[in-house]
Amino acid sequence: MANCRSSNYKLDPMEWMTVKIKAGRIVPALATTTACVAGLQTIELVKLVKNCKVEDVKNAFLNLAVPLLSQSEPGPDIKTKLTPDLTVSIWDRWELKIENKAINLRHIFEELLEKYKLHPKDVFYKGSPIFMHAIMYSHGKEQTRQETLQKNLTDLLPLEGGEK
Numbered sequence: 193m194a195n196c197r198s199s200n201y202k203l204d205p206m207e208w209m210t211v212k213i214k215a216g217r218i219v220p221a222l223a224t225t226t227a228c229v230a231g232l233q234t235i236e237l238v239k240l241v242k243n244c245k246v247e248d249v250k251n252a253f254l255n256l257a258v259p260l261l262s263q264s265e266p267g268p269d270i271k272t273k274l275t276p277d278l279t280v281s282i283w284d285r286w287e288l289k290i291e292n293k294a295i296n297l298r299h300i301f302e303e304l305l306e307k308y309k310l311h312p313k314d315v316f317y318k319g320s321p322i323f324m325h326a327i328m329y330s331h332g333k334e335q336t337r338q339e340t341l342q343k344n345l346t347d348l349l350p351l352e353g354g355e356k
Contacts (some may be wrong), residue, residue: 197303221256224256225254225256228256228261229254229286230261230335232252232254234310236249236250246266247265249265250263250264250266251263251264251266253267269281269282269283270282271298274307274310275307276307277309278309278310284309288300288303288304290345294344294346295344295345296341296342296343296344296345297315297322297323297340297342297343297345298341298342300312300345301341312325313325315327316347317348322349323340323341324341328340330347346354
């Protein structure tokens, strides 16, 4: 079986005993590493469930080859001041409640401007660009920009059956 894999991946064929020795070292290493990581995650999860202080949470750096386990306190999240009244971090999430399914992108931009005093540059849906400021505000794209801003979200977004 090992030589079938080696020919498939263009590796040199090995004798059965050589494969057994190499695989015999890899499997325990994978199991040990997985167990260590799972244990560290469980400890941090318990701290999260118990609402421990931020100072009690740790980052862990694990290297079983050396062997080394070092822990450090995570730094504070970096805050960015967008407006005099609005400070955000990378962990902030903004959600808009949309009651009307026929809402367009222009309405969302206006709501963000009214609520947060912000004009969004780029709009993404599940990693796909819906509106890109650099493209839509370039010369010759005025018509496309207006059309995109007037389209309903249901037309702009590739929604699956139950998401509409």
